[in-house]
Amino acid sequence: MSENVWILGIHMTPFGKRADKDVLDLAAEAALAALKDAGVTMKDMQVMGYGNLRGGTSGQSLQKQIGQTGIPSFNVSNACATGSTAMRAVIMAIKAGEADMGIAVGVEKLYGAGLLTGNSVGSGPETWTPTGRNGAIKNLDGYIGTSGMAGLFAQIGMAYNDSDPRADFELFARISEKSHSHSTLNPNAAYQNKMSLEQIMNDPMIAYPHTRSMCSANCDGAAASVIVSETKLRTLSLEQQRRAVKISASILASDPWTEASQEFPDVSTVTRNASVAAYEQAGLGPDDLDLVELHDCFAAAELVHYDNLGLCEPGGAIDFFNSGATWRDGKLPVNVSGGLQSKGHPIAATGIANIWEVATHLRGEAGPRQIQGAKAGMAHVIGLGSSCTVHILEKSGL
Amino acid sequence: MPIPIVNYLALEPQPHLVAQECTACKSKFFGRHNACPKCFGETFAEFDVPATGVLKTFTIVHHDAKGVPVPYCAAIIDCGGMTVSGNIIGVDPDPEIITRGMQVQLKTYSLGTDAEGVEAIGFGFEPV
Numbered sequence: 001m002s003e004n005v006w007i008l009g010i011h012m013t014p015f016g017k018r019a020d021k022d023v024l025d026l027a028a029e030a031a032l033a034a035l036k037d038a039g040v041t042m043k044d045m046q047v048m049g050y051g052n053l054r055g056g057t058s059g060q061s062l063q064k065q066i067g068q069t070g071i072p073s074f075n076v077s078n079a080c081a082t083g084s085t086a087m088r089a090v091i092m093a094i095k096a097g098e099a100d101m102g103i104a105v106g107v108e109k110l111y112g113a114g115l116l117t118g119n120s121v122g123s124g125p126e127t128w129t130p131t132g133r134n135g136a137i138k139n140l141d142g143y144i145g146t147s148g149m150a151g152l153f154a155q156i157g158m159a160y161n162d163s164d165p166r167a168d169f170e171l172f173a174r175i176s177e178k179s180h181s182h183s184t185l186n187p188n189a190a191y192q193n194k195m196s197l198e199q200i201m202n203d204p205m206i207a208y209p210h211t212r213s214m215c216s217a218n219c220d221g222a223a224a225s226v227i228v229s230e231t232k233l234r235t236l237s238l239e240q241q242r243r244a245v246k247i248s249a250s251i252l253a254s255d256p257w258t259e260a261s262q263e264f265p266d267v268s269t270v271t272r273n274a275s276v277a278a279y280e281q282a283g284l285g286p287d288d289l290d291l292v293e294l295h296d297c298f299a300a301a302e303l304v305h306y307d308n309l310g311l312c313e314p315g316g317a318i319d320f321f322n323s324g325a326t327w328r329d330g331k332l333p334v335n336v337s338g339g340l341q342s343k344g345h346p347i348a349a350t351g352i353a354n355i356w357e358v359a360t361h362l363r364g365e366a367g368p369r370q371i372q373g374a375k376a377g378m379a380h381v382i383g384l385g386s387s388c389t390v391h392i393l394e395k396s397g398l
Numbered sequence: 399m400p401i402p403i404v405n406y407l408a409l410e411p412q413p414h415l416v417a418q419e420c421t422a423c424k425s426k427f428f429g430r431h432n433a434c435p436k437c438f439g440e441t442f443a444e445f446d447v448p449a450t451g452v453l454k455t456f457t458i459v460h461h462d463a464k465g466v467p468v469p470y471c472a473a474i475i476d477c478g479g480m481t482v483s484g485n486i487i488g489v490d491p492d493p494e495i496i497t498r499g500m501q502v503q504l505k506t507y508s509l510g511t512d513a514e515g516v517e518a519i520g521f522g523f524e525p526v
Contacts, residue, residue, distance in 0.1 A: 134428060141462065169493075205461075207458065260481040
């Protein structure tokens with residue numbers, strides 16, 4: 001039986017425009033605050049997991065700012081699941097018995113980055129030259145489908161229409177209306193303005209049915225968590241034990257072979273597989289959850305993940321949303337942080353930030369947006385390509 | 399001789415797509431593979447993909463990387479059981495016109511010529 005693992009300390013920086021700080025400043029802000037929250041120092045850390053996709057920094061460069069004790073750093077790259085993958089690496093090290101305490105950090109500076117597929121296709125060679133495994137003679141974006149994220153996830157959402165023809169533009173916009181409404185209670189969110197359905201639907205169209213306010217927001221931010229083994233936790237103070245959050249399930253999965261996924265990202269099968277494994281590992285089911293932070297990188301994604309995570313009856317995501325279940329006063333609040341569309345999505349930070357949100361409610365420390373009496377929650381992240389992490393957390397009973 | 403936009407677009411005798419088919423498990427995919435992602439088999443045969451299909455899902459892209467002409471309709475087509483990515487062409491990129499379940503047919507078009515006068519050929523799918 002491998003060791004149970006707990007979150008001892010965790011922190012998310014405010015997301016948004018952080019012009020005053022560089023990537024390492026943000027990483028250090030999150031890491032030092034998580035250590036302080038845990039009541040420990042870098043001296044107690046035996047392993048680090050680190051993720052920063054676009055800043056070119058490493059765990060070693062962070063250690064030079066906050067403490068060079070010689071511990072290993074697993075510098076991971078896993079698209080939008082980078083932060084939670086870094087945390088997964090630390091959890092595995094502790095479960096394997098190679099460490100009893102470690103820290104995971106995810107950081108990104110993305111404010112004003114624009115479309116993440118690249119903002120220019122360039123002029124290309126003067127003569128057509130087949131390159132790559134498909135012998136492509138030019139960048140295929142816009143010529144053979146789209147590689148833009150808003151369009152990819154639009155197609156994923158529109159396909160839900162197979163199981164329910166009500167999956168349309170207005171429905172997706174109403175999901176974003178919920179996200180933006182929730183963000184008004186989150187002082188860490190990059191955008192904290194309530195938006196009406198009309199405002200959302202009349203915003204500039206990025207990729208139908210996604211308008212700008214239905215897309216995740218590029219911003220700066222970092223998040224970090226200190227993980228501890230249960231054996232070690234029981235030697236710490238009662239206050240540390242009381243505030244610790246149990247990691248009842250930690251799953252990282254890749255997309256398995258499916259026919260359709262050869263041509264088009266299949267974020268559903270990987271999420272289904274990861275969530276089934278997570279429920280089994282935790283010994284809990286969807287009915288036991290008090291809140292969920294899921295990867296709503298675009299409005300359409302949230303709808304399909306209600307189904308993929310088993311939060312509703314199979315094929316019942318629209319009725320589930322229409323029932324009001326996923327609003328903060330509903331049966332199973334989803335993305336009470338405001339989600340990626342309003343809280344923001346600094347890619348490598350997101351995986352740990354989602355876990356921070358759930359952990360903060362389980363500790364009863366979420367302030368005005370607290371989900372009262374929360375005992376268990378789930379954090380889900382997708383990295384396109386595709387990977388998925390699902391973590392199920394429980395309130396401390398120690 | 400014109401050059402196709404990708405090596406899995408065959409221009410003769412009629413334009414069509416050519417998939418790699420695993421000789422062991424018959425699963426199909428475009429582009430060179432080292433081994434079959436489904437059964438790990440290492441031998442492949444060419445498979446002519448039907449040039450007609452059904453539109454499964456789509457989006458209308460209004461904002462893209464600089465230099466990509468917008469708006470355009472990106473779509474996923476089911477061609478005889480094989481999932482194919484391609485644009486819907488020959489109609490306005492309008493969600494009032496383009497509908498899921500629509501029958502579509504592969505069509506080619508010129509992408510222009512390079513400095514040596516070689517013409518490149520792209521493809522998309524037109525409503526039947």
